[in-house]
Amino acid sequence: MKEWTAIIPNSQLIVIPFPQNQPSSWSAKLYLTPSNSVLLTAIALIGVCVFILVIIGILHWKEKKADDREKRQEAHRFHFDAM
Incomplete structure (x- = not known):
């Protein structure tokens, strides 16, 4: 059985x-x-993924901007070892 x-x-x-x-x-x-709840669940999932991607993009852009600023400061620093 x-x-x-x-x-x-x-x-x-x-x-x-x-x-x-x-x-x-x-x-x-x-x-x-299938009902409307399946469609709403898919839309919610896609929305959450897009939201996370936007946050990751903003944090990546800020990190890259800080790295460029740090690189410029390092280039303007006077090196005593070069004398």
């Missing part, structure tokens, strides 16, 4: 009883009907 405990509400479950004399080898197919 086979048990299927993870049946999702508002879905269609189709059981294929083949071979008929071996219920343990029957298979089940679960069909989901």
Whole structure:
């Protein structure tokens, strides 16, 4: 005997009883009907990813700007070892 405990509400479950004399080898197919919540979840996920990418871009730009400023200060520094 086979048990299927993870049946999702508002879905269609189709059981294929083949071979008929071996219920343990029957298979089940679960069909989901997509709803607006799937679309909203995808939009939210994409929004969060874009938000994180913007934050990473801003931090990268600030770091690059600070590195350039530091490089310019190093170039203007007088080196006593060169004398």
